[in-house]
Amino acid sequence: MLLRSQLRLACGITAPNRLLFGPHRTNLGSAEGRGLSAEHVAYYHRRAAGGAGVVVTETASVHPEDWPYAQAPLASACPQGWSAIAEACHAEGALAVAALGHAGAQGSSAHSQAALWAPSPVPDAVTREVPKAMSVEEIAAVVTGFADAARRAARAGMSGVEVDAGQQSLLRQFLSPLTNQRTDDYGSPDRCRFVREILRAVRTALGPGRVLGLRLSCDELADTRGITVDAASELARDVHADLTAAGGLDYLVATRGSGDSLAAAQGSRPDGHGPTESATPLAPRIRAAIQPEVAVCAQGGIVDPEQAEGLLVEGSAEVVEMTRAQIADAELGTRLHGFAPDAEADSPGPRPRPCVLCNQHCRVDYPRAPAVSCMGDPSSGHETDPEEGVVSLALPAPPAGADRSAPGTVSGPRQPTPLTEEATGTCQPDGNGTPDEDTASPAPPAQPVEVLVIGAGPAGLETARVAATAGHAVRVVERADRTGGMLRVAAAGHGRHRLARLADWLHTECEQLGVTITTGYTAADRDIDAQLATGGAVVLCSGGRPGRIGYRVGAGVRRMDDAALLGLLASGAEPPHGPVAVYDRVGGPVALSIVEELAAREVAVTLVTPDHAPAMQLAPVGALSPAALRLARLGVPVQRRQRVLGAGNGRIQLEGVHTGEVCEVDAAVLVDCGFRLPADQLWHGTRLGMDRAGDVIAPRGVQEAILDGRRAAKRLQEVRLW
Template identity: 45%
Template structure:
C-alpha cells in the first residue's frame, strides 16, 4: 500500500509517502539552488510520492534565518519526475528574527516571543492585506514555475498559527473575534490563485498549552470550511512554548502524532500522518487506518531510497533513522542538512553516489581492523565498489562505541545502525571475524585501521578512596551505597545520559559541568530544556560553572570556574565523560574514525567513504 499511487487533489502521486518541508540551508542566498534540486531529486528517484520544498517567505517582512528562501522555484521545477513537487509557503511572524531586515517583527498581538523575547509590531489591515496578497502571489508563481501546487504553513514558526491561538492573539477586532478568519482568507486567496493545483495545509492542532492554546476540540469545527479549499491536511503539534515538540528527538516514540491526527479522519479531508514515522510497517498500518499519505521526512533524509526498498520487498535494507536530531539545519551556525549515518544527504552535488548493487569483485583485497561505525562503513563501501573485504574486531560483537551509546537511556535507536551494518556486510559477502586481536603481523596488503579509542587520563588528581571510570566502562560500576559524580567537561548528550542512567538505578548522582546549563550542546538537537527537566525529575544534582579538581577520601573537590571557590561533594565513584583519545597500538596504515580523532558517527562514516575512494 505504501508504494502505490494515490490521488492528491487533481494530481496523482506515485506513492503515499510525503517528504515534508524543513530547513536545509542549501540555498544560494535566499534562492533555491542546484543543491536543492539534487536533494529533492534523490528522494523522487527513491520513490517518494509528494515532496514539499523548504518553506518560502511570502512577504519581505519575514526572514526567519539567513538562507530562508523567497518565492522562485525555477531551480527545482521539473526535477522530481513523477513525484508531486509542492511549494511550502509561510511567514514566521513573531517567531522570526529582525537581525537581517532591521525591521520590527510582525505579530497578531503585542506579545513577546518566548524565545527571542522580542515584542512584535501588531499588524493592522494594510499589513494583513499585504500578507494575504503575498500568499496568493507566491502560490501563483509556484504553479507558473511548474510545481504541482503548494502547502501552507499554519504550524510551527507560523504567523497563521499565531493568529489562530489564544496564546498569541488577544485582538478585539474581527481577527480576534474569529481567530480562523485570516487563515480562511489566505486559503481562499490561494485557491483562487492556483485553480485546480494541489493545496495542502500544515495546521497546528495542539499547542500543548490547553489553558489558552490551540486544541483539537477547537479546530475540529473548522474542517467543514476547509473541504473546498484544501486537498490535504497535515495535523501537527507544538507552539513557541514547545518548539521541540514538532520534530522531537529520539526520547519521543516514533509515530507520536498518530492519535492526534486520527481525530481528523473521516471528516471529508485527506489527512497526512506526521510525527517521527520512520518505520515502513508503521506507515503501512497508518494507510490501512485511513491516512491518505504518511510523512517520512527524517526517514528519507537517512535513506532516500526508502520507498524503492519497500517496493522491492527489502525493507531490511533501509538505513535506520536515529531520530537524534544531531544535524538539524535550523541553527545559528547555518549547517547544511544531512544525516548522522548518511553524509551524502544534503551533499548530493559534491559526493558521488554509491552503487545500489555491488560491483563485480575486481579490486584488491582490503583488511579493515575494527568494527565500529568507521570500520563497518568502510567494509560496506569497499564491498559495494567490488573489493573483497575482511574485517577483524577484537570484541565479541560489532558496534564499538556506538553499541555503548545505544545502551544509554533512550538512545537504543543507535543500535539499529549496528544491526543494519551487520546485515549489509553479510549480504555483501564481507568476511567478519570477531574476537580477533590484530597484531602487526596481520597488517599485510591494503589495510584500514578503525581501532577506535581509549579513555583519556583524568584531568584531575586521583587519590585513594574514590573509584574513577570512563563513561564507556561505567555501566555496572555502581550499586547500592554508592554516591556518583558525573564529570561532564564536554556538555553533549553523554554526561546527561550517564547521569540519567545512574539515577534510574536508584543511586544518588551529581552532574558537574563548567557550563551555565547541563548538556549545553543539546540546544542543537532541541533536547536542552527537556534534558534538564528529566535530570530534575530524576533527582540529579546539577553543579554548574564547575569542574572537578581532585577526588579521594570519599569526596570530589569541585572548583567554580569563575571565582575559584571550592566545594566538596560526597563521592565513591566519579564517571569521567571527557573526550576519548585515539587507540594508537597499531601503526603504519591509514586511520579512520576514533583512532584518527574523536569522531561522531557522521564523521566516522565520511572518513570511511573517503578512505576507500568514494
C-alpha cells in the same frame, strides 16, 4: 503494503504512493538572492528518485520582510528553482509541492532589519522579541503575497502548494488565543478569518488541477489556552466547506505544538526520550471531522515503516510524512518495495537505513547554519559535492560572466551552485538508474583488492560496506565480541537505544555483501605486515581511547571512564553501588544519558559540569531545555561551574571554575566523561597500502566516522604503487 499504494487527490492528481517528504529548513539556499540552488534541486530529486510520492519543498516566505533565517527562500525568487525541482521530481513520478508561509513573530529581524509582524504585540516565547501588530493593509499584503506565490509556483510547473499554518507560522499565531489578542475583524471571536482569506486566495490563484495542502497546528499543548484539537477540527471542516466551490482542500497535515511551550518544542521533533509518533493521535480526530475527499497526513516523528503502515492500515490517515526517515535514507520509498514490515532485522533484501532520532545533523536552525545532513548518511544535503562521490548531477557550470548575485548563490564558505537557464531541468544522475549511496559509490575496480579493516565500529563497518559494494574482497577484524564499536556502547545510555539500530544495519549490510567479520580478535603488526606483503590494503579503524584526566584519584573512590560504564550497562551487569558522580567535561549527550540511566535505576547520582548548564552542546539542536526538564523531574543534583580537583575516601573535591572556591560531594564512584585520544598504536603512516578512518584519526562524532570510512573506501580506487 498500503504505504506503496497510489493516492487519488480531490483535484484529480494521483500520487504514486502515500509517502510524503515534508518541508524543513535545509540551509542549502542563498542569503542574497533567496532563491533555490542546484543543491536544493539535487536534494529533492534524490528523494523523488528514491521513492517519495510527494515532495514538499522548503517553506518560501511570501513577503520580503519575512526573513526568518539567512538562507530562507523568498517565493518571488523561487520560480526558476521550482521549475527545476518540478521537472526533476515529475520525471521520477513524484508530486512536487511548494510550501508557502510567513514566520511572523517566530522569525528574525536580524536579516530584514525591520520589525517582526504578528497579530498582536505578544513577545515571542523563544527570542523574547516584541513584534509589531499588523495593520489591515499589512494583512491584505500577506494575503496577496500568498496568492502571488501560488500563482508563480503553478506557472513554474509545481504540482501545487502547501500553506503553512503549523508550529512556526504567522497563520498559527492568528489562530491562537495565546498570540492573537485583537479586537477587530481578525481577532476574537473570528480568529480564523485570516487563514480563510489566504486559502481562498491561494485556491483561486492555483486554478483547477493543482494540489492545495494545509499544514495545521492542531494542538498547541497549552491546555485550553491555545489551539485545541476540537478547535482545529472545526476550522478544518469550515475551511474545506468554504473552499468546496473553488476546489476545496486536497490534503491536511496534522501537526502539534508551537514555540510557546517546552513540551511542544520537543514534541514537534521528538528524540529517543519519548514516543516517536508524537502527533499521530491527531490525525484520526481531524480525519473524522472533515470530508473524506480531504487526505489527512499523519506527522510527528514517524521514522519506521512499521509505524507508517500501521497508521494507514488502522485508517488513522491516508498519507504519512516521514521526513527524517528520508533524510536518513533517501531511497526509503524504493527500499519499501522489497521490505516486509514484519521481517526480521537480518532478513535478506534491502532494509531502510534507520533514523536514530539524534536530531544532531538534520536539525540545522542554529547559528553555524550548516547544510542539512544525517549522522548515518553524511551525503544527505551534500548531493552535489564531488568529494563525497555519492550523487553526481549533470548541472552545468554557470556561463562565464554570470551574475553571482542571482538567486541560488550565496556568500560564505559553502557556495550553493547557482541555477542557470541551462541547468534548469537537467537534474538527472550520471549514468542510469536510481541514485543511491550504493550505485553512486566508487565504480567497481578493474582489479579488486583484498582489504583488511581493523575495527568494526561505524568507521570500519562503513569502510567495509562501501569497499565491498565496489567489488573489493573485505575482511573485518574486531577486538570486542560484537561489532558496532562506540555506537553499541553509547546505545546503553538512556534515550539512545536507537543507535544500536544503525550498528545492526551496518553489520547486516556488510554480511549481505559478503564481508568476512571476525570478532574477539586483536590485530597486531604481524597481521598488517602479512596483508601488505600480498599486495592487499589495510584500513585502520581502531577507534579512540580515554584521554588524560588531570587529577588524582586515591583509595575509597572507583574511577571509570564513560565507555567503561556504558559497556558495563550494555552487558546487563548491575550498575555501580553507592553514590556516583558523573563528571561531564565534554558537555554532550553521553554524560546526560549516563546520569538519566543511573537515576532510572535508582542509583544516587550527581552531575558535575564546568559549564553554566548540563550538556551545553545540546543547545544548538534544541535539546538543552528538555534535558534540563528531565533532570529536574528525576531530582538529579547538578554541580555547575565546577571542575574535579581530586577524589578519595568516598569524596570528590571540586573547584569553582570562576571563583576558585573548593567544595566536596559524596561519591563512591567517579565516572569521567572526558575527551578521547586516537587509539593509533598500530598506525604506520609510511606503509604503502595502509590507511585509517574514524576516531583513530581524531575522536569525533558518528557522522564524521562514517564519512571517513566512505572516503577511505574511495581511496582504494586510486592508483596503487605496490
